[in-house]
Amino acid sequence: MRDFIEKMRKAGLVVDVQEEVSADMEAPKMAAGTDKLVFFHRIGGSRAVMNLTASRTSLSLALGIDETKIVKTLADAQFNGKVIEDGTLPMKKPDLAKIPIMHHYPKDAGKYLTSAIVFSRWDGVENASIHRMQVLDDHRVAARLVEGRHTHVMLKKALAKGEKLPIAVTIGTHPAVTFASCTRVPTGMELPFAAELMGGEMKVKRCSNGVLIPDAEIVLEGFITGDLTEEGPFVDITGTYDPVRMQHIIEFTGMYTKPDFIYHGILPGGDEHKVLMGCPYEPKIYKAVAGVTQVKNVVLTKGGCGYLHAVIQIKKSTQGDGKNAIIAAFAAHTSLKHVVVVDEDIDPMNPHEVEYAIATRVSGDRDIMVITGVRGSSLDPCQLEDGTNVKVGVDATMVLGREADFSRATW
Template sequence: MRKFIEKMRKKGLVVDVKEPCSPDDMKAAQMAAATDKILFFHNIGGARAVMNLTADRHALSLALGIDEKNLVKKLADATFDGKIVNDGKLAMKKPDLSRIPVMHFFPKDAGNYFTAGVVFSKWDGVENASIHRMLVLDDTRVAARLVEGRHTYVMHKKALVCGERLPVAMVIGAHPAVTFASCTRVPTGKELAYAAELLGGTIHVKECSNGVLVPADAEIVLEGYIGPDVTDEGPFVDITGTYDPVRRQPVIEFTGMYTKPDFIYHSILPGGDEHKVLMGCPYEPKIYRAVAGVTEVKNVVLTKGGCGYLHAVIQIKKSTQGDGKNAIMAAFAAHTSLKHVVVVDEDIDPTDPYDVEYAIATRVSGDRDIMVITGVRGSSLDPCQKEDGTNVKIGVDATMVLGHEDEFRRATW
């Protein structure tokens, strides 16, 4: 992570915040919301911290070493076969969360939350990695939001059925490739291998005393267990910028802690640009592969205006008139949380909202090009979700009519 920060600093993409800040006054959150650049806090609660590490596609492409124009296609070709090198045991000390500048973001949040902690968990020989928001309860415990049906949730339930606790380790301050891999739907247990692939082929890890493997260069590692205890978690702002409700969630009890002597804490602004990038970009390769099965796909973008999660713009090269609608259906199947999909031609930049709106304005006939699908599963994060868990999805085919391209194509010099 440090090497990446310095790389971005040389490009003028780091803002140094040298005046002292408090993790409790929400000023850091307000500053992060006002810029896409990396914010490097030199003194927040007596420690160093970073926000907006990968708050736009350009930063993500620099972190992964992939040209921005080819980002989605390259990620769609992943093989998840990186090499994991075990460098031995990681020495731990007594945990003390008060040493870490865990931030309070919005007035109605339940408290101070870890938002960039990658939780590595291990059960029955399989290790998973994913990000979970965690409410600090005291110096050794947090309440973790484990989304129902996701891998950590399933592993935890299996451990409880066996009368055991799930061993975990939370990593804060890893290379962005590790964070990105943990946010991506990969084959079971392949997050570390995927991170290794993104890093050039190899990742070095250390083993915690509970058997969980973590990246060797992490700034902070907290090891512990998720047992049967639950407590209230929330309210908390999620990806849509609205408050998520209070739920009964599992408690993680930390039993060990490692930090670099001069550690840099990483925090993600809830509902901010980095949150949107990490929510949306990992789904783009999955959608790309699905659409490639029905037509020639050029690019996929989950837009910031769509919370990085609910809206997709798909760029295709049509060969038949129905390709646009086929692309829409493939996208909805690949990412069930999608709410609205717009399909555009090769001459439209899917990353440019102006260009996309132009395509909708000049190439869409409502009775012919708009699909409305009712009574389908949507995202639990969408405030419009109905009481029965269903929602309405809309697909917009904003492509030119085949054989009539000259009537739609823009004049150029």
């Protein structure tokens, strides 16, 4: 992570805050005002960064991929990086009070770990994913585990055998590793994918409970238990409060920190949260749409919370391609709510261009698809009590054979 911070600094994308800053809402509020990396040099006796990858420019620097080619390059990923085991880490007694864990918003239930990657291992299978964690005391947290996701599935298998799930949590990893942990990959392929993104290989350490972890500023070793407690409220991707749920408790048994560690916090509902929620889905949508038409680009928009709205750029060859692209996108990312399909001459990253396409190329009776009674995102405040929602697709492409009627004046 430190190498990446210096790369961002050379690119002029770091804001240094030298004065003392509080982890109790002050630092998060400052980070909300910019998409540059904010480096807090004095926070709770330590150092911290926020907005590590809060823009596509910073994500491009992190992955070493041209900003305009990120989606296509990631769609071609092979998940074949080499993971090299390289020793162990010296662990001490855990004490979360030594870390500047942040309280982000007034109605949050308390302090939350937001960038922590949970590495877990069961039956020889490794998994990595980010889970928010509400601090309970100096060695326990309540983790939001989405039902049916891999961590939750592994936990259920462990509990069925009367065991706890061994895990290790890293904070302050290289953002390519964080991105890999947010991506839906083949089972157990998060570490190889991270290694692929890191240039082909990556060294890892083995914790005493058998879990493998990459280089990190902070490592917490422990187990997910069968014990439950209330978790929340907490602000999620839409900027609204997620409800209180009964969630599993993680007990930490060991802790490692670099001598002058740098804590990494992600602002809930902020730009980095949106990048890490949405960008990993863009290659998946790209591949799905490529199966029905020639796709050029896919963007999950910031205004759509980086998760609920997609703009898909295609090159039409038949009149129905736009609608087929919409159907493929909804199938690939079931949390999508609204999809707009545009032509090659429309920049999908420019909301003014996209609105122009809707204004001049859409006939409501022919080009808008409304699908009711389908599963959407549980994060959407509009969802009904049965979990269903309404999806809308907009085909904002030109009518084939009438392109001249839609051509724009240029010099």
